[in-house]
Amino acid sequence: MNNRIIICTGGRLGDWVRTYISPGDLLIGADRGALFLVQNGFTPDLALGDFDSVTPEQLELIRSISRETITYDPIDKDYTDTELAFRYALDQSPSEIRMLGALGSRFDHSLANVHLLKLALEQGIPASITDANNTISLAQEGSVQLHQGEYSHVSLLPLSEEVTGITLHGFAYPLHEATLRIGQSLGISNILADPVGTLTVRTGTLLVIQSKD
Template identity: 60%
Template sequence: MNGKRIIIVTGGTLGDWALGIIQENDVLVGSDRGALYLIQHGYKPHISLGDFDSVTAEELDLIRSSSSSFIECDPIHKDLTDTEMAFNWALAEQPDQIILLGALGTRFDHSLANVHLLRKGTELGIACSIIDANNQIIVMNQTTRIERGSYSHISLLPLSLEVTGITLHGFAYPLHQATLEISQSLGISNILKEPEGLIELQSGLLLVIQSKD
């Protein structure tokens, strides 16, 4: 790892909240309409990629001329979503962290597929997250410390068939050596009592969702 942080901005729901997450030394990746969002807010994407089927010809020209690197693919003859293309590019850079913005929206199929992308990074030891106006989402496969920050609730859902050995420290509703299986809602809407909590687990993939409302 090289200390690099990559921000992928893709074409889901975006707003001014996203601008507050971007830091000076971030590598910015624009995926489809997410590239236009970056450019319209004064940022130059390190790379813009996708099929760009959600922008006009004029907007596409702007994206092409305003990006350091540009990759366009055929919208019909491609097997990956634009976001997965961007995510795979980011993984190849071997950063310390990848943050997805605009990865949630009105298309639940795309939102869920983007959540599943986090598994790839987790298995490679890269800290990956999806952030929107109200949520921060990660996938964990080992003991992890979680900061409360501005989030009021935290939910734990199994992403594998089961997650075993879950023990919580610093939470309002504790678990000790618990097992969560797909379809169980036991881990929904917990609360961190302290500024930081600890989630221990023995096996499996755990989806951790922090929410503000």
């Protein structure tokens, strides 16, 4: 049984979104992300936010199509609309969370959304951010497998101050027990040489960015 949650929020969105939504996914639209979903033939299971980026007419459209709508006061709330959606998703104990539209022109919002991935990591829930050119996830103690797929490059950046014991197998530029610290670019633009590569981390939290031009 599919227990995946897709969050569509108000950053860069386009036709590529359709590739990442499958039957059985629970769809959450955050603010303008909900408008994108309903205007593109999707039915959000939940639309939420302060909806300060849509018109009253657009909000009525969202309400009429979404299975449930929750509105928040734009002043009296502690979290961004995306974080509200992400925390709701975590409470459902899903098998996976994928955020679409979480990157955009506002770098502060984009970076805050990347930081949300840490909340899922702490609960053992796989989570990622995807746009037309990138998929972003986190890795910490243990091993993960990365697949070539559509992405030509893999970049590794420390999210914690230091990440140790980084070992790569199946990459063009292997590493063995390497350490990355904030401020270093050693992990940028590696390439998977094999169909599946293995990343191992001993300590710390690592940002894993799979990208294509």
